[in-house]
Amino acid sequence: MKGVLVRDGRVVLMHNERDEWELPGGRIEPGETPEQTVAREITEESGLPVDVEEILDAWVYHIAVAAKDVFIVTYGCTTTSSVAPVLSHEHSRIGEFLEDEVSELPMPEGYKRSIATWFDRLRARQAAQ
Numbered sequence: 001m002k003g004v005l006v007r008d009g010r011v012v013l014m015h016n017e018r019d020e021w022e023l024p025g026g027r028i029e030p031g032e033t034p035e036q037t038v039a040r041e042i043t044e045e046s047g048l049p050v051d052v053e054e055i056l057d058a059w060v061y062h063i064a065v066a067a068k069d070v071f072i073v074t075y076g077c078t079t080t081s082s083v084a085p086v087l088s089h090e091h092s093r094i095g096e097f098l099e100d101e102v103s104e105l106p107m108p109e110g111y112k113r114s115i116a117t118w119f120d121r122l123r124a125r126q127a128a129q
Contacts, residue, residue, distance in 0.1 A: 001025050002111070003038040003077040004118040005050055011102065011115050012046055012085055015093035018065060021107045023074060023114070038075045046094060047086035050077040054121075056114045074114035076121060 002025030005012040013021040026041040028034060035052040042050045056074045063070060087094045097105065099119045102112055 001028060001034050001037040001041065002072055002074045002114070003042045003050065003052065004056060004074055004114050005042055005046075005048065005077040005079060006118060006122060007048075007079055007081075007096075010096035010098055011119075012042075012048070013095050013097060013105070013107075014045060014091040015095070016091060018063075019106060021095070021097075021105045021111075023111050025074075034073060035075065038077065042077060045088045045090055047083070047088075048079050048081050050079045052077050056117045056121075057110065059110045061108055061110060072110060074111070076118040 002023035004023055012024060014024050016022050024042045024045040025038055026045075028037040029040075032040070038052045039050050042048060053076045056076050058071070058073045061070050061072050062068075085094050085096070099115070102115050105112075
């Protein structure tokens with residue numbers, strides 16, 4: 001379970017041990033819903049409280065260096081917090097990126113697709129208001 005958290009026009013991303021940027025998230029724990037997992041993981045990895053809004057995408061990601069496949073589900077998330085995100089022990093860096101910066105980042109294409117989808121849906125929401 002991964003979350004696309006956009007705040008102030010920037011998406012929150014984590015830098016991992018494979019030298020890639022990724023969405024915050026992790027494995028579901030017994031008794032949790034997928035949405036609870038996403039909220040817990042984003043808070044653990046960034047210190048930011050979030051609201052999990054909706055499913056964006058799902059796909060199987062092959063991690064070549066680990067020789068395994070992982071089923072990824074991404075959710076669009078929001079937060080009202082204005083504090084800076086805090087790096088957890090799970091990643092080497094944390095960053096906030098503008099939408100047009102994402103395409104150049106080393107990151108799985110599925111994550112880029114989910115980020116683009118969430119930016120589009122957020123724009124549509126604003127236009128409808």
